[in-house]
Amino acid sequence: MxxxxxxxxxxxxxxxxxxxxxxxxxxxxxxxxxxxxxxxxxxxxxxxxxxxxxxxxxxxxxxxxxxxxxxxxxxxxxxxxxxxxxxxxxxxxxxxxGTMALHDEPDRAIVMIAGGIGITPFISIIRSEAEQDSPRPMALLYANHRPRDAAYMDELRAHAKRLDNFHMVATMTAPEDGDGWDGETRRIDPEMVETAASGLPKPHYYIAGTPDMCEDMRQMLDDVGIEDDDIHSEDFTGYT
The missing domain is CATH 2.40.30.10 (Translation factors)
Known part of the structure; x- marks a missing residue:
């Protein structure tokens, strides 16, 4: 450093x-x-x-x-x-x-779980992979309260449209009338994670968000049988 x-x-x-x-x-x-x-x-x-x-x-x-x-x-x-x-x-x-550095195993997929401004490290990962000749398979679960809170959504949608092996699920957990949101509204749950990771080769899981969110997501991944060595997270109040 x-x-x-x-x-x-x-x-x-x-x-x-x-x-x-x-x-x-x-x-x-x-x-x-x-x-x-x-x-x-x-x-x-x-x-x-x-x-x-x-x-x-x-x-x-x-x-x-x-x-x-x-x-x-x-x-x-x-x-x-x-x-x-x-x-x-x-x-x-x-x-x-930091401990969120992208793994150097090109044969393993990337599953990212972001809450709010916790999307920031994943933008770096996605941009970097998008420039590779053979990007690794990636899935992103991105939770916000409302669409106006979701940073980098236009860029993420563009990546999802262009990259065959990148799939994104955005969820707005507290949309209001007038937001025009007709997508997912659930909090990130085991079913969403299992669906996103389905078929991906031996994924590493990355979590970024508030301390409470990271703790909850780590426990959820542990409950569904993900090994600790395959879970990477950092939480700090700068994400709030």
């Missing part, structure tokens, strides 16, 4: 109350899809009040020329200064790190 100087390139809204932040990719910075970084605001960063460090999953694929992270926005002493800073402000990148 290294420490690198970087620069904020800009940010954009990716869902209601969620933003992506783009940073200059430091020379020599290499990572595996699924990993995370710490973004440190240096002393003197505009508006910083001492709350200067957060961990974020990397959204961008390894061959992209910038580093992108995504997060739910809160009125915190860290996120507000970052959101209001102009492009060109310096930051410090620490990493890569």
């Amino acid at each position: 290294g420490k690198y100087d970087s620069t904020l390139l800009g940010s954009e809204e990716i869902a209601q109350a969620a933003r992506a932040f783009h940073f200059e990719k430091p020379e020599g910075f290499d990572f595996t899809p699924g990993q995370s970084i710490d973004v440190v605001l240096p002393e003197g960063f505009p508006g910083e009040t001492g709350d200067r460090r957060r961990t974020f999953s990397i959204v961008s694929a390894p061959d992209e020329d910038r580093l992108t992270v995504g997060t739910r926005m809160r009125k915190s002493a860290y996120k507000q200064p970052l959101a209001q800073a102009p492009p060109g402000e310096g930051v410090i990148i620490v990493g890569p790190k």
Whole structure:
């Protein structure tokens, strides 16, 4: 794990109350899809009040020329200064790190379970696999309350349409009248996981979301007989 100087390139809204932040990719910075970084605001960063460090999953694929992270926005002493800073402000990148790194067994499939902004590490994985000559079989279960909360949905739909071996099930567990949602509304359950994984070769299972969601999904996978070594998850409050 290294420490690198970087620069904020800009940010954009990716869902209601969620933003992506783009940073200059430091020379020599290499990572595996699924990993995370710490973004440190240096002393003197505009508006910083001492709350200067957060961990974020990397959204961008390894061959992209910038580093992108995504997060739910809160009125915190860290996120507000970052959101209001102009492009060109310096930051410090620490990493890569994390246990969600994509496995290096090309003969095994990938099953991803995402809650809310927990989709971020899976965007990196899917983008990376989409660039391969022979992408691994992938299934994604993606849960949100409402469509407006679901980051990267247009991109995910495009991948699902283009990639023969990528299947996505999106579920909105609290849709409201006017949302126009006519898809799945169940919480992710064993039947959904078993259906998504059906026919996939020896899948690894990846979980990203709130701590409670990750704990529930791990227990569910354990209950249906998935071995612990095949389950990978990281939970931290930055996903909420």
